[in-house]
Amino acid sequence: MRTPLLDWYAEHARDLPWRRADCSPWGVLVSEVMLQQTPVARVEPVWREWLARWPEPADLAAETPGEAVRAWGRLGYPRRALRLHACALTLTQEHDGIVPADLGALLALPGVGTYTAAAVGAFAFGIRSAVVDTNVRRVQARAVTGEALPAQSLTAVEMRLAERLLPTDPDIAARWNIAVMELGALVCTARSPDCERCPIRDACAWVAAGSPPYAGPPRRGQAWAGTDRQCRGRVVGALREAPGSLAVEELRALWPDAEQFARSLQGLLDDGLVERIGSGHIQLPGG
DNA sequence: TACCCGTGGAG
């Protein structure tokens, strides 16, 4: 099957390690979790380290959760590292140490939601499933709906549209999914779409409408300075760099507001990202 | 549903 989009992908697709034919389903799963809200350029080196160190789920399952958090480095949202470690345990204990080729079983894994289950199903196993990420949503919003940007959160209408657009043949569908994502990542970008190089511009509803600017409700950015997240990040960052544990007072010195520090530390403890050890010391889980 | 959860690069 040939379409302008699939032809474009064949010519312009990036050569990413988790897209290669010799990449295991585990490698695909790790990549998808790392890529949640984190750009490809920062994921790639960490992904290579993880797959070299933990080539199979059982290898990661044999480590402490804290080691996963440490190896996560600065990818952000370190709870994902924890969930990937939990994933490895579940796979080892309940799936014979392999990634299941089943959307329902994938969805039941820690840290695997609708998107990641569909992506692993499609890219690792060739299952026909609509893979709808922020790129796909944006391409659909423009090409089909004629709007500059999609809604703030994924709607049922968008999912149905993606399923309707998906080619019938599973192998072509998998290639279609990744082609739409790649188009959104390389050409139909959020800030400055390069419509001159777009393979489907002649069919684009947004271009046909004169590329009107975003007209929806104001998109609220995420505050950062002075938030609990910044505080948490500082604490986990310090523990990641430390060989062992740190005294609570050392961590306390990282943040000016005592009340916010206490709340953030408690949040980290509740999340299992850190743990208490001895009297007044904190470490990554399991050491 | 809306909000919380990190980090760093681009414009």
Place this chain on the structure above:
DNA sequence: TCTCCAAGGGT
């Protein structure tokens, strides 16, 4: 500088 945003998930 500062805002935006990047292959989302969990609650």
